[in-house]
Amino acid sequence: GxxxxxxxxxxxxxxxxxxxxxxxxxxxxNRKQKHGIKAIEKNPLHPFEYSKRASKEVVGIGGKNAPIVVEHDFYFENTATDKLRITELAKWKTDADGFPLFTFTDFAKADKISTQANFVLMNLSDFDTNWQDVLAKSQNIVLVFESKTEHSMAEHRRMFIELINNDIDLPVIIKKRYSAISEEVFQIYAAADLGALFVDGLGDGIWIEHDEQISQQRMINTALGILQAARSRITKTDYISCPSCGRTLYNIQETTARIREKTGHLVGLKIGIMGCIVNGPGEMADADYGYVGAGFNKINLYKGKEVMLKGVPEENAVERLIDLIREHGDWVEPN
Structure with a gap:
């Protein structure tokens, strides 16, 4: 199966x-015995084809913008130079700092809302109400889909399906909080729960939280890593490296570390690092540059799918890779 x-x-x-x-x-x-999710009659999402959900833009979120990352203290950046803040409702009512964060229930009965942006928390049970009428109160809404169960990916997907089936194009931030798990488990869970949604073109922002065991910067890096892997937002160099096997005749772990050290500042560039010429060229087919083992102490260097240099001695291969990147205009000096 x-x-x-x-x-x-x-x-x-x-x-x-x-x-x-x-x-x-x-x-x-662990989620086998948890509650189920009610079946749907119409699923607009194709299981094998990518399609980015269309959404309107609200304060730089959604539309054609890359997904935002909500940081500590509810801050997010909607441009490279502009940092904005989501404010808890009680505080916003008194000083109107930032944009208000409503629960769905509070938004439904609110008589004061922002003219710029209103962030509205929703969970799956809110879709059992007259939710379309509530969201019609304003066009300046950013939805925050939250799930507190082990079924979060399926719950989030179900909420997106409700929006799509009702032709509602409000931007959506996907939110998930984790607790009582290690940093490694947190990274794996977050990638599984949220990454699957962005891979399918769902989501205009990501908001992940954890208890105080994990630093805010590590959570931000995890969120950006998820978006990078899903090809939703590119913020660093991309590496495709194989696990290696008996055909690998060089130390791929050390070489990968050296290449990352030399090229980690080339944001958006994709570099393949492969152990051998048997599977390597196919596995890195969409890479911009490739470093592929070609026998004992020999490396082939690629530009795209084309071999540019054959049989380069291993001790010189990393520098020759950098030269190749320079020759094709993709090199920038590190800051």
Whole structure:
């Protein structure tokens, strides 16, 4: 059956792959006995084709903008130079600082709302109400879809389906809070819960929280990493590296670390680092540049799918890769 087997491939020792696979498997095994989600009659989402959900723009969120990341103290950046704040409703009522964050119930009965942007928290049960009438109160709404269950990905998807089936194009931030789990488990859970939605073109922002065990910067980095992996927002260099096998005749872990150190500032560039020429060229087919083992102490360097240099000695290959990037105009000096 689909999903009976999990394979995790890391550019590390193979014994480090099993614990990650177990965390992923346990995430789904632990939700078996939880509450179900009511079936839908019309699913507008194609299971095998990507389609970005169209949304209107509200204060730089949605529309053609890259997804935002809500940071500590409810701050978010809607441009490279502009940082805005979501404000808890009680505080906003007294000093009107930032944009108000309503629960769905509070928004339904509110007689004072922002003329610029109103952030409205919704969970799946809110869709059992007259929610279309409530959201018709304003066009300046950013929805914040929140789930507090182990079924969060399915719940969030169901909420998006309700919007699509009712032709509502308000932008949506996907929110999830985690607690009492380690940093590694947090990163894996968040990637599974939220990444699947962005891969399908759902979501105009991401908001993840954890208890005080994890730094705010690490949570922001996790959110940006999820968006990068889903190709929703590119903020760093992208690397495609294989787990290696007996055909790999160089230390791929050390080489990957060296390439990352030299090229980590090339935002948006995609570099493939492959152990051999058997599977490597196919696995990195969409990379901008490739570093592929070609025998003992020999490396082939690629630009796209084309081999540019063959049999480069391993000790010189990283520098020659940088030269290749320079020659094709993709190099910038690090700050």
């Amino acid at each position: 689909i999903g009976d087997t999990i394979r995790v491939s890391l550019t590390e020792e193979p014994e480090f792959e099993i614990p990650v696979a177990k965390i992923i498997a346990n995430r789904y095994n």
